[in-house]
Amino acid sequence: MPSGAFVGRVVLITGASSGIGRAAARAYAAQGAHLVLAARREELLREVVREVEGLGAQALAVRCDITQAEDVARLMREAEARFGGLDLLINNAGLGLFGPVEALAEEQLRQVFEVNFFALVRVTQAALPLLRRRPGGQIVNVSSVLGHRGLPLLGGYCAAKAAVNMLTESLRAELAAEGISVLLVSPGFTETEFRQTRLHAQGWRQSPSPLKQMSADEVAAAMVKASRKHRRDTVLTLPGRVMVLANRFVPGLFDQVARRMIDRMVQRKGS
Template sequence: MKTRPFKERVVLITGASSGIGLAAAKAYAQAGAHVVLAARRLNRLEEAAREVESLGVRALSVRCDVTRGEDVEHLMREVSSTFGGLDVLVNNAGLGLYGPLESISEEQLRQVFELNVFALWRVTRAALPLLRGRKGAQVVNVSSVLGHRGLPLLGGYCASKAAVNAMTESLRTELAPEGIRVLLVSPGLTESEFREHRMNARGWAQQAVPLKAMSAEQVAHEMVRASLRGRRDTILTLPGRIMVLANRFVPGLFDRIAHRMANPVKKDA
């Protein structure tokens, strides 16, 4: 990025040790922002922070499990003491879940909602005092195209991202009078460690999806562009946009298509 439109701005990214989070950290840094990287893996975070600092900005790495209130409070204290405030919060940390709804466990569903929904609420609420009063402040919530349409064998994950979408809409209207913009970015299939860490219902595993995946860097580029423009909703990948439109205009037909899409599945012994 030739210009540095986020120069001297402070951006906090959760789930920043790999994948979309790490790519976003570098993309915002290239745009001139100082970056706070939060995740559980401290060794990966410190390595990521060095990569970010090599781009000529400041980086702060903070080990944080966003499902723990005390960790989130510590994170915000570190941001406040180091930078004095926050301009952009990127809620990126997330967890996947695969398998039919009747086969996933209640514990698995609770884990997914704890990270994808409750942690997003927890971090956002804690960050608001640091965002208030900062001109152009933003909250960027990373959802998924699957938050716009439930698919078979992904119902638990889809439900968590649909909750993110609804919370984003509510938060957007609640914070608008204060000048804090709330944006939603919905990636499609992305090359990252996400599938490696995803939970599976017992006896279920997904084979490779026959779709071209975006790179994490492409997602990050589109995220920063949406952030720069203040775009409310960004749905990424052409298949993702087609899916959302098909579900809106021909939902019955898309039900049948979705059923066929669920076929490339294997059951483990």
């Protein structure tokens, strides 16, 4: 018999083919959940299905580009047909952007906001009717410590994640009376392919981070814990929490620290 805090509950995860999304699929499956897995890379999704089925979960893989309204509508139809509703929505899919603000192309900024913010809104709106069918529904928005504090050369990504943070606060208040909780999980630097797939301003590249990184499995474990305890805001990694606190109490000093930190992580144009 399956056991765990989420036995029989249905969890939809976007960006489920790799990284934090794939780790989250395993973590919720280990707690007894059934899964709707959405991503663009169908072959990788099938691998995740095999992994979670090995843990006893039922799983539905749906190839889905969440920037496309018709794909999102189809995702919800397939989830409804298979499971009849949803208990949890994990808005995990994301896209990074690196480079100084003056060098960012408008097209890049729009693409980053489309994936990180507008698609999150689109998926959430489409999922709400299914979440309302089950008591105790939950939405988990995956943000970043960079949604709490902007860093040099990451302004476009920081702005998109800050928008997610504010949306989460508004949505939390709007849905509270319906018994749907809305949580925010903000990872710090994490060992995933995120840095390889991010966008870059022309001529700019980021060197490997000198900071210790969490594994995707560690982030997923923290996410499941926050989900189980209905913890509204979770900021991960000690450096991440220090950064948020420093920005709150000594923002000028942290501006200097941030500039030095980025200088160690960047390959400038022409280098």
